[in-house]
Amino acid sequence: MPRDTAIPLNSLGFAKPPSETRVVVAMSGGVDSSVVAAMLADEGYDVVGVTLQLYDHGAALAKKGACCAGLDIHDARRVAETMGFPHYVLDYENIFKDAVIDEFADSYLGGATPVPCIRCNERVKFKDLLETARDLDADCMATGHYIQRKMGPEGAELHSAADTARDQSYFLFSTTPEQLDFLRFPLGHLTSKSETRALAAKYDLSVADKPDSQDICFVPNGDYASVIRKLRPEAAAPGEIVHADGRVLGAHDGVVNYTIGQRRGLGIGGLAEPLYVVKLDPESKQVIVGPKDMLATRTVPVREINWLGDAPFTSRDTWPLAVKVRSTRPPTDAILRPTSATEATVELITPEEGVSPGQACVFYDPDSSRIYGGGWIHKG
Known part of the structure; x- marks a missing residue:
C-alpha cells in the first residue's frame, strides 16, 4: 500500500x-x-x-x-x-x-x-x-x-x-x-x-x-614503522639511499621508514642541495632521492574508482572536476579521463608535489559542495 x-x-x-x-x-x-x-x-x-x-x-x-x-x-x-x-x-x-x-x-x-x-x-x-x-x-x-x-x-x-x-x-x-x-x-x-x-x-x-x-x-x-616491523619483520631489511642520478649516498634500515616527499631524517647530510624521497623501490630495497622539482606530478593514474555522479563515469571522455590527492590539501582543478568504469588518468592543471601510490584521489564538483567519489592512486 x-x-x-x-x-x-x-x-x-x-x-x-x-x-x-x-x-x-x-x-x-x-x-x-x-x-x-x-x-x-x-x-x-x-x-x-x-x-x-x-x-x-x-x-x-x-x-x-x-x-x-x-x-x-x-x-x-x-x-x-x-x-x-x-x-x-x-x-x-x-x-x-x-x-x-x-x-x-x-x-x-x-x-x-x-x-x-x-x-x-x-x-x-x-x-x-x-x-x-x-x-x-x-x-x-x-x-x-x-x-x-x-x-x-x-x-x-x-x-x-x-x-x-x-x-x-x-x-x-x-x-x-x-x-x-x-x-x-x-x-x-x-x-x-x-x-x-x-x-x-x-x-x-x-x-x-x-x-x-x-x-x-x-x-x-603515529609510529607507522614500528607497527609494520612488528607485523612484517622483513620490512626492516637494510638497503641503499640512492640519488636519482645513480649515486649511492648512504644506507637505511628499512624502506618502511620513508615516505614520498620526505626531506628530514634521511641521514645523508653534508650535501649542497636539499634532497627529498622521490621514489621507493622495495624490490631492490632502495630509497631514491632527488631535488624538489622531481616531486612535481601532473598525471595521476587512479583505479578502484567509486563513482557517485548521476551519469555513468564512462559516458564522457573527460570530466572537469577538482581533486584532492592528500587529505590535508584543498581540492585542485583537474581533468579526469576514464579508461574504464573503475580506472582513469587524472591530469592536474597545476602539478602537485608528493603524490604517492596508496593515497586516495577524491573527486569534487568545483562549483558546489558535491563529492563525485574517487579512487586509489597507483604506480603508473
Missing part, C-alpha cells in the same frame, strides 16, 4: 514518527558519535548504539587518543546509559585485521602510503556493520562523520561538511550509492566543533570535553 504522502518526513527522512524509526548509531566512544546518539535519542528515535572492538584491548588500553580502544568502549556505554538506549559491543577484531591491518602492512612493504581509515569505512563500518544494522531491523545507520547527505533529483548525494576545517569527505569517497541510501550524518551541517561540544554539554555527556583522536587507531603515537 502506498505511504500517505501527507505524513511529514522526520529529521532522518522517513514518513513516520521518530519513535517508529529505528536507527543504529556507530559509536566510537568519542564526542562526535556520542552527540549523534544522544541527539537522536532526545528526538525520540528508537536508538541502538553499537561499538566495534577492532583490536586487542591490552594494546588499546595503553594508548591514548585512538578510537575504539577499551576506554572508548566504556565511554560509549556510559553515554547509552545516560540517554537510556541499548548498547552493544561487537568483536570485529578478525575482520579488521584481515580487511584493514594486513593490507596496511603489505601496502607499506610495497612502497605505497596507505590510508587505512578509508578501508575501515569501506570494508568494516559501511559494510559489515551496516549489514548488522539491517539485521537489527534498523531504518538507517547514523555516524558522527563530518560530511553531508543531501537529496538530489537522482537520489542521495554526498556533500562536503559545512565546516571545511573538519570535513571528512576524503575518507568517505568510497561510500557507494546503496550505502548512502542507508546512512545518515547528523553533524555534517554544523559549522564548528564548538557546536558539537555544546550539544554534548547540553545532554550532560561524560565525553563532552574528551580530546579528539589524532592517530590511526592501531598505530601508537
Whole structure:
C-alpha cells in the first residue's frame, strides 16, 4: 500500500514518527558519535548504539587518543546509559585485521602510503556493520562523520561538511550509492566543533570535553614503522639511499621508514642541495632521492574508482572536476579521463608535489559542495 504522502518526513527522512524509526548509531566512544546518539535519542528515535572492538584491548588500553580502544568502549556505554538506549559491543577484531591491518602492512612493504581509515569505512563500518544494522531491523545507520547527505533529483548525494576545517569527505569517497541510501550524518551541517561540544554539554555527556583522536587507531603515537616491523619483520631489511642520478649516498634500515616527499631524517647530510624521497623501490630495497622539482606530478593514474555522479563515469571522455590527492590539501582543478568504469588518468592543471601510490584521489564538483567519489592512486 502506498505511504500517505501527507505524513511529514522526520529529521532522518522517513514518513513516520521518530519513535517508529529505528536507527543504529556507530559509536566510537568519542564526542562526535556520542552527540549523534544522544541527539537522536532526545528526538525520540528508537536508538541502538553499537561499538566495534577492532583490536586487542591490552594494546588499546595503553594508548591514548585512538578510537575504539577499551576506554572508548566504556565511554560509549556510559553515554547509552545516560540517554537510556541499548548498547552493544561487537568483536570485529578478525575482520579488521584481515580487511584493514594486513593490507596496511603489505601496502607499506610495497612502497605505497596507505590510508587505512578509508578501508575501515569501506570494508568494516559501511559494510559489515551496516549489514548488522539491517539485521537489527534498523531504518538507517547514523555516524558522527563530518560530511553531508543531501537529496538530489537522482537520489542521495554526498556533500562536503559545512565546516571545511573538519570535513571528512576524503575518507568517505568510497561510500557507494546503496550505502548512502542507508546512512545518515547528523553533524555534517554544523559549522564548528564548538557546536558539537555544546550539544554534548547540553545532554550532560561524560565525553563532552574528551580530546579528539589524532592517530590511526592501531598505530601508537603515529609510529607507522614500528607497527609494520612488528607485523612484517622483513620490512626492516637494510638497503641503499640512492640519488636519482645513480649515486649511492648512504644506507637505511628499512624502506618502511620513508615516505614520498620526505626531506628530514634521511641521514645523508653534508650535501649542497636539499634532497627529498622521490621514489621507493622495495624490490631492490632502495630509497631514491632527488631535488624538489622531481616531486612535481601532473598525471595521476587512479583505479578502484567509486563513482557517485548521476551519469555513468564512462559516458564522457573527460570530466572537469577538482581533486584532492592528500587529505590535508584543498581540492585542485583537474581533468579526469576514464579508461574504464573503475580506472582513469587524472591530469592536474597545476602539478602537485608528493603524490604517492596508496593515497586516495577524491573527486569534487568545483562549483558546489558535491563529492563525485574517487579512487586509489597507483604506480603508473
